[in-house]
Amino acid sequence: MKLSLVRHGQTVENSSNIIQGQQPGELSPLGILQAERFASHFTSLAPDSLYCSDLKRARDSLTPFLRERSDTVVYTPLIRERSFGVLEGKEGQHYLNALQQAQQSRIEFRPPGGENFEDLSERTRKFLDGIIAEHLGQHVLVLSHGGTLRAMIAHLTETSLEELLRTDLHNMSVSTFSLDSRGEVCEYSLNDISHLAGLDDGGRSSLGVDAVPPSPR
Numbered sequence: 001m002k003l004s005l006v007r008h009g010q011t012v013e014n015s016s017n018i019i020q021g022q023q024p025g026e027l028s029p030l031g032i033l034q035a036e037r038f039a040s041h042f043t044s045l046a047p048d049s050l051y052c053s054d055l056k057r058a059r060d061s062l063t064p065f066l067r068e069r070s071d072t073v074v075y076t077p078l079i080r081e082r083s084f085g086v087l088e089g090k091e092g093q094h095y096l097n098a099l100q101q102a103q104q105s106r107i108e109f110r111p112p113g114g115e116n117f118e119d120l121s122e123r124t125r126k127f128l129d130g131i132i133a134e135h136l137g138q139h140v141l142v143l144s145h146g147g148t149l150r151a152m153i154a155h156l157t158e159t160s161l162e163e164l165l166r167t168d169l170h171n172m173s174v175s176t177f178s179l180d181s182r183g184e185v186c187e188y189s190l191n192d193i194s195h196l197a198g199l200d201d202g203g204r205s206s207l208g209v210d211a212v213p214p215s216p217r
Contacts, residue, residue: 085114
């Protein structure tokens, strides 16, 4: 089985360091270019199944890829970004302040009305287990969000979420996994942005808070 995990393009909120969570999000001009570049570079890609977050920024990132194609896409809330509850729409510093006040780790901290990374990990684990069981032996493309993809990758590679939170996943990057007949990962590559060469930031968002703001150092 081949599994391609794609992060959405840069959003206005990413470049402005705004906490998005499960808000729709609007692709920035650069994000639109990233989505177009992904579509043109992977025009011959023929996944057997396509899954996409139902949030606007993810759907818009997949739209260029779907032009002149007849692929059926499953848009699902199961692979939305982590919910940041009352912090959504605020600047990233609000998250850092709340995290410090709670005196919890980034994995444990659950904003009021939102999810923590343990919640997200459980949600994405169920999604992955489901598609692996259903599509073993096929090629599946999943377009989602930075935090959500990190949780998936942690599950697939048996890596701690803390380590994955320190791993770059650029906007419109592609991470690829090969799974054997038992559904176990035999090889993988992370954060391929070769298709974004020449764009202003090489696919790197202006950090933003799509998933997790930086920890103060």
